[in-house]
Amino acid sequence: MKNVLxxxxxxxxxxxxxxxxxxxxxxxxxxxxxxxxxxTILGSVDPSWNQSCASYGASVVYRVASEALSSYQxxxxxxxxxxxxxxxxxxxxxxxxxxxxxxxxxVFAYRIGASATMDCVGLKxxxxxxxxxxxxxxxxxxxxSELLAKSGPVVIAMRMRSVVPATAAGERDxxxxxxxxxxxxxxxxxxxxxRLSEDTGATKLEDARVIVSGGRGLGGPEAxxxxxxxxxxxxxxxxxxxxxxDQGWVPAxxxxxxxxxxxxxxxxxxxxxxxxxxxMVGIAGARHIVAINKDAKAxxxxxxxxxxxxxxxxxxxxxxxxxxxxxxxxxGSTSGQ
Amino acid sequence: MHVVVCIKQILDPELPPADFRxxxxxxxxxxxxxxxxxxxxxxxxxxxxxxARDNAGGxxxxxxxxxxxxxxxxxxxxxxxxxxxxxLLPQDNYPQxxxxxxxxxxxxxxxxxxxxxxxLCGREAGDWHGGLVAxxxxxxxxxxxxxxxxxxxxxxxxxRLRRQTEDGWEIVESxxxxxxxxxxxxxxxxxxxKVKDNMxxxxxxxxxxxxxxxxxxxxxxxxxNGALEKKGLYIxxxxxxxxxxxxxxxxxxxxxxxxxxxxxxxx
Numbered sequence: 001m002k003n004v005l006x007x008x009x010x011x012x013x014x015x016x017x018x019x020x021x022x023x024x025x026x027x028x029x030x031x032x033x034x035x036x037x038x039x040t041i042l043g044s045v046d047p048s049w050n051q052s053c054a055s056y057g058a059s060v061v062y063r064v065a066s067e068a069l070s071s072y073q074x075x076x077x078x079x080x081x082x083x084x085x086x087x088x089x090x091x092x093x094x095x096x097x098x099x100x101x102x103x104x105x106x107v108f109a110y111r112i113g114a115s116a117t118m119d120c121v122g123l124k125x126x127x128x129x130x131x132x133x134x135x136x137x138x139x140x141x142x143x144x145s146e147l148l149a150k151s152g153p154v155v156i157a158m159r160m161r162s163v164v165p166a167t168a169a170g171e172r173d174x175x176x177x178x179x180x181x182x183x184x185x186x187x188x189x190x191x192x193x194x195r196l197s198e199d200t201g202a203t204k205l206e207d208a209r210v211i212v213s214g215g216r217g218l219g220g221p222e223a224x225x226x227x228x229x230x231x232x233x234x235x236x237x238x239x240x241x242x243x244x245x246d247q248g249w250v251p252a253x254x255x256x257x258x259x260x261x262x263x264x265x266x267x268x269x270x271x272x273x274x275x276x277x278x279x280m281v282g283i284a285g286a287r288h289i290v291a292i293n294k295d296a297k298a299x300x301x302x303x304x305x306x307x308x309x310x311x312x313x314x315x316x317x318x319x320x321x322x323x324x325x326x327x328x329x330x331x332g333s334t335s336g337q
Numbered sequence: 338m339h340v341v342v343c344i345k346q347i348l349d350p351e352l353p354p355a356d357f358r359x360x361x362x363x364x365x366x367x368x369x370x371x372x373x374x375x376x377x378x379x380x381x382x383x384x385x386x387x388x389a390r391d392n393a394g395g396x397x398x399x400x401x402x403x404x405x406x407x408x409x410x411x412x413x414x415x416x417x418x419x420x421x422x423x424x425l426l427p428q429d430n431y432p433q434x435x436x437x438x439x440x441x442x443x444x445x446x447x448x449x450x451x452x453x454x455x456x457l458c459g460r461e462a463g464d465w466h467g468g469l470v471a472x473x474x475x476x477x478x479x480x481x482x483x484x485x486x487x488x489x490x491x492x493x494x495x496x497r498l499r500r501q502t503e504d505g506w507e508i509v510e511s512x513x514x515x516x517x518x519x520x521x522x523x524x525x526x527x528x529x530x531k532v533k534d535n536m537x538x539x540x541x542x543x544x545x546x547x548x549x550x551x552x553x554x555x556x557x558x559x560x561x562n563g564a565l566e567k568k569g570l571y572i573x574x575x576x577x578x579x580x581x582x583x584x585x586x587x588x589x590x591x592x593x594x595x596x597x598x599x600x601x602x603x604x
Contacts, residue, residue: 011503074482099502103484106472110437115561118461118468133568138465139366140350142357145465146569154565157468189481189515194508206503210603234604248523252487253505259378259460259520261503267603277354288601290594291579299354306580306597308590318591323604326595 001130001152002035005090006058007081009072009100010043015052017165017207018096024166025123025158026094027057029132032125035091038062040084040179042077044070054174056166061174062088066181072100072192078108079186085112087179091152092132097159105157114153121162140258141281161206161262161285203237205256210236211265211286213256215279216243217272217293218312224250226316227271233323239263241279257282271312275300292316338396338491340386341456342420343443343474344379346404346411347464348372363570366464375411378459380527382519383418386457387528389489396491397421399453401446403428403439409543417530417538430548430555437560440473445551447478453514455496460485460518469562471518481515487522 006026008019023039030037038060039053050061062084068076081104085093093108095101097119109116121144122135134147134156205211212231214224224238231238238254245255256263258278264285271292273279280303283289291304294311301307308315348371358367375383383400390396400415400423402408412423426442428434447453456478461468475482483498487506490497496511501520511517519525530538548555582597584590598604 099485099500102468103472103482106469107476107482109469109561110440110473110476113561115565116436116469117565119466134565136466138570139357140463140466142354143359143366143570143572145567146571148566148568150564150566189512190483191510192507193510195502195504196506196508197504204503242521246521246523246526251505252501252520252522253503258466267598267601276351277357278350288603290598301579301581303575303577304579305577305601306582306594308582308594310587310590314587315591318587319594322588322591322595326599326604 001091001132001149001154002033003088003090004030004033004035004037004092004094005085005088006037006039006053007093007095008039008041008049009077009096009098009104010041010045011098011100013045015049018098018160020056020165021160021163022094022096022158023053023056023058025163027166029092029123029125032127033130033132034127036060038088038090040064040088042069042080043072050174050176051171052168054172055168055170057169058174061176062179063176064179064181066183068181068183073188074100074103074107074190075186075188076183078104078111079183080181081108082111083181084179085153087177091154093153093155095155095157097157101157105155109155112153114155115149116155117147118157119159120156121159123156137281140276140278142277159262161264205237205239205254205261205263208237208263208265210234210267210269211239211263212236212269212271213239213241213273214244214271215241215273216247217274218244218249221249223312226320230316230320233320233327234267236265236267241273241276270300270304271316273300274298275303338390338393339450339453340389340396340398341447341450341453342379342382342386342398342400342415343456343458343470344383344400344402344411344415345376345462346373346402346408347376347462349374350377350463357572359570359572364567365570373407373410375414376459376463378461378463378519378521381521381525382457382459383415383420384525384527385486385489385519387418388525389491393491399424399450401426401443403434403442405429412543413538414530416541417535418528419534423541423543425543425545426551427545427547431558432556433559433563435560435562436467436469437473437562438558439470440477441558441560442551442553443470443474444477445553446546449546449551454491455489455513456516458516458518460520471516475516478516481511481513482517483509483511483515484518485520486517487520488524489517
């Protein structure tokens with residue numbers, strides 16, 4: 001396999017880390033295989049996106065211009081990608097494991113007779129035979145599975161926050177190939193009629209530098225107010241385990257783990273979270289995990305950089321106070337200089 | 338209204354990591370002491386179907402499962418949750434069962450059960466987390482597909498779906514017939530069967546539909562994923578030494594943790 005196609009599905013107008021991760025993963029595997037990386041953008045975005053693709057290493061950008069793709073609709077997007085592939089003939093097609101990416105991957109792969117893997121965390125190419133080893137967590141993150149793909153096409157959804165973003169090179173040349181779309185015969189069988197954002201104005205979990213996260217151990221929704229205050233002091237945002245979301249204590253959009261958000265903060269403060277493996281896979285990208293749990297045997301301590309065994313009810317007020325004092329002192333010394 | 342729910346029986350994923358082992362050939366998890374359960378998201382799918390029927394004031398729900406004879410227990414549980422009918426699609430019929438084959442066999446069963454308004458699958462199995470079968474099934478049946486659905490209302494000739502996105506929720510209207518994949522949500526926690534319903538479920542027949550009955554060529558059903566060679570399965574090593582912050586009381590521990598975080602330069 002030699003030809004790698006990165007497929008971007010914009011959600012809004014900004015070029016996010018999600019896009020950078022897909023391009024970075026595609027470029028790396030193309031380099032390993034001694035092949036070339038191309039890119040395509042499903043949706044209507046600013047033309048500067050083409051240059052962004054080039055600066056992350058795409059030598060070709062397949063450009064589609066169609067009113068029908070102005071907002072996401074899976075039948076149309078999948079048909080468009082099929083038509084792009086009929087021009088690109090890519091061996092390896094990479095998409096993000098976002099809601100839209102995960103919706104397109106299986107239908108697209110099935111239609112073109114490709115093999116497919118979701119939630120991939122690692123790709124390794126062997127230039128001698130062009131094969132690719134795909135790594136994917138299984139059993140709720142308790143094990144990793146390695147799959148060997150000897151020939152393409154293979155369609156892969158990359159897990160978000162599992163790819164170290166590359167640095168963009170400056171302006172680079174790339175070949176823009178216009179792909180004419182024929183979507184007249186494609187029936188749009190679903191329609192998004194309403195978008196309900198749970199955007200609280202806070203930093204997105206995926207981009208947060210600090211996350212204060214709560215689990216079943218918090219015992220109810222009330223404590224999340226304290227976590228929110230603490231997150232505010234730390235310039236971060238709050239998250240939760242599946243248990244807390246399933247109880248309805250916080251919205252499901254805050255869920256971190258196998259089937260929730262994948263995060264990569266500098267500091268992940270886990271409060272009352274036991275550390276089920278399906279949760280831990282969501283925070284594998286965190287730099288420092290700090291756990292506060294009253295059960296000294298909680299599995300979270302095996303993954304944490306440091307831990308406190310204590311009841312959060314008595315610990316949290318003290319911690320918040322100590323932190324406030326530290327902040328006041330620190331800011332005081334800065335302003336005094 | 339006819340709803341089909343596809344369920345899979347798996348080893349209980351709640352087994353703690355400390356007790357998790359691979360089998361001797363390192364091909365799959367060792368069964369050991371883990372119980373066999375309905376895959377978590379498939380239970381959410383059952384709940385979504387049951388709520389849709391409750392809201393519609395009637396209709397029929399059929400559960401199907403590709404599995405070993407033990408999968409009868411999973412189907413029995415679905416019946417005790419008050420699904421109307423259940424069918425086992427014996428896995429032993431199929432020597433090569435990749436995700437495409439799974440979708441083709443399920444599709445054959447759905448066609449046999451047609452007219453079906455909507456087929457529900459869990460978003461991914463709780464063991465291999467493949468996440469492909471629902472989409473493959475939609476492609477094979479050429480029906481509308483919506484993923485990561487938390488709730489479903491069946492209207493006259495369409496579905497109204499609430500589905501999860503990175504930023505919150507979308508309300509999606511889908512034509513019928515349709516296939517949807519279901520994700521977990523506070524609103525679709527699986528109900529606990531009543532004792533009376535457990536008893537009734539034990540009296541129900543769970544027919545097995547063999548490959549012949551489905552019109553599936555058991556030898557030739559494998560798809561492209563069969564070409565992905567299983568190269569390895571391993572338990573990743575976690576080598577973190579957790580520094581425990583000690584103290585006489587909460588105040589002391591809190592102060593020490595602040596000092597530690599300051600040293601790490603994260604506050």
